[in-house]
Amino acid sequence: MDSGSTEIVVDCGFFRIYSDGRVERFAGMETVPAGFDADTGVTSKDVVIDANTGVATRLYLPAIHTAPSPPQSDDNGSHHLFARVVAVSVGYRLAPEHPLPAAYEDSWAALNWAVSRADPWLSAHGDPGRVFVAGGSAGANIAHNMAIAAGASGLRAAEQEPPPRVEGVLLLHPSFAGEQRMEEEEDGFWQANKRRWGAIFPGARDGLDDPRINPMAAGAPSLAKLVGERLLVCTASEDPRAPRGRAYCEAARASGWRGKVEWFESQNEGHAFFVAGHGSPEAVALMDRVVAFIAGH
Structure with a gap:
């Protein structure tokens, strides 16, 4: 060397x-191996969906032979709700080794694979009439782009019976950016974010104003094209990405989108705090809000 x-x-x-x-x-x-988790009763497995790229999904199946668990309270009196969903997590190719749009392509393939119910878990236990597209941080950026793509072109399994229906889109602490710094954005973070996006998406059109990076850029597809009937955008007050998350929520409301737009902000917490601090009161409150959104109340 x-x-x-x-x-x-x-x-x-x-x-x-x-x-x-x-x-x-x-x-x-x-990462941890797939398998059975005794604490939650959830079973997981890995499925390769593209042998050429190696892209795989991890499926999570909750306990299905018992009645839905009622809300439970801990010593602090907060309520824990149970989503009881079949979750499909995408192991997309990572930038910068695989620059964007590789992750978008992998996630689009995985979304269409999931709604086609190609796996026995999905065909037996999934409900194609209640699909949610969700992600956190970079995954929330990807979820937005999948929701735009599905709204614009439809899903490949649209001709199956019953056809898949995306009910909701859930963005946790979305990672967006733009060529022009927002007034509420910290300059140091905006500069660092610009360098990061330049490294992971060197082929972006118009730099940070590529519509896949900046959904509010001039020429970006209207947010009225989002698939689904409900949208939940979650931010955190101390996250430097929060201003763009809030702006995205307001832009969706102003776009004429036919669905219901909801926003939830965790106070005194930073970006993706719910990962390392998943047992904290704010993380529990956030997850309760997410589960309530999925449940429809």
């Missing part, structure tokens, strides 16, 4: 890219 190969050419905080093309990641790559 020559001395030049160890030069850092991009440092985004989450990862570094070296001059020899090597990528060093700092978080977010830990």
Whole structure:
């Protein structure tokens, strides 16, 4: 290895890219094997949906032979609701090794695979008439783009009986950006975010005003094209991404979209706090809100 190969050419905080093309990641790559979780009664399995790219999904199946669990209270009096959904988590190819739009392509393939009920778990236990498209952070950006694509072109399984129906779209702490800094955005974060997007999506049209990065950019598809009947956007007061999440919610309301738009903000918490602090009161309140959204009340 020559001395030049160890030069850092991009440092985004989450990862570094070296001059020899090597990528060093700092978080977010830990996984556990699929299987049965005794604490929740949920069983999971991995299914490869594209042998060429290696893209796989992890399916989560809740206990199905018991009656739905009633809301329960902990010592703090907060209520824990149970979603009881069959979840399909997409193992899309990661940037910067696989720059965008690879993740969008993988997620679109996975969404269409899921609604086609190709897997026995989905055909036996999934309800194609109540599909939710959801994601957190970068996954929320992807979920938005899947909702726009599905609203514009429809899903490939539209001719099956019964046809799939996307009921709701759920964005947790969405990651968006733009060429122009919003007044509420911190300048340091906006600059860092610009470098990060440049590394993961070098082919973006119009830079950060590519519609897939900035849904409110001039020329972006109208949010009125979103698939679904209900939208929930969740932000956190201390998340530097929150201003764009709030703006997205307001833009959806103003777009003429036929569905119901809802917004929920966790106070005194940062970006994706619910991952590491999943047992905190704010995380429990957020998850209760998410489950209530899915349940429809």
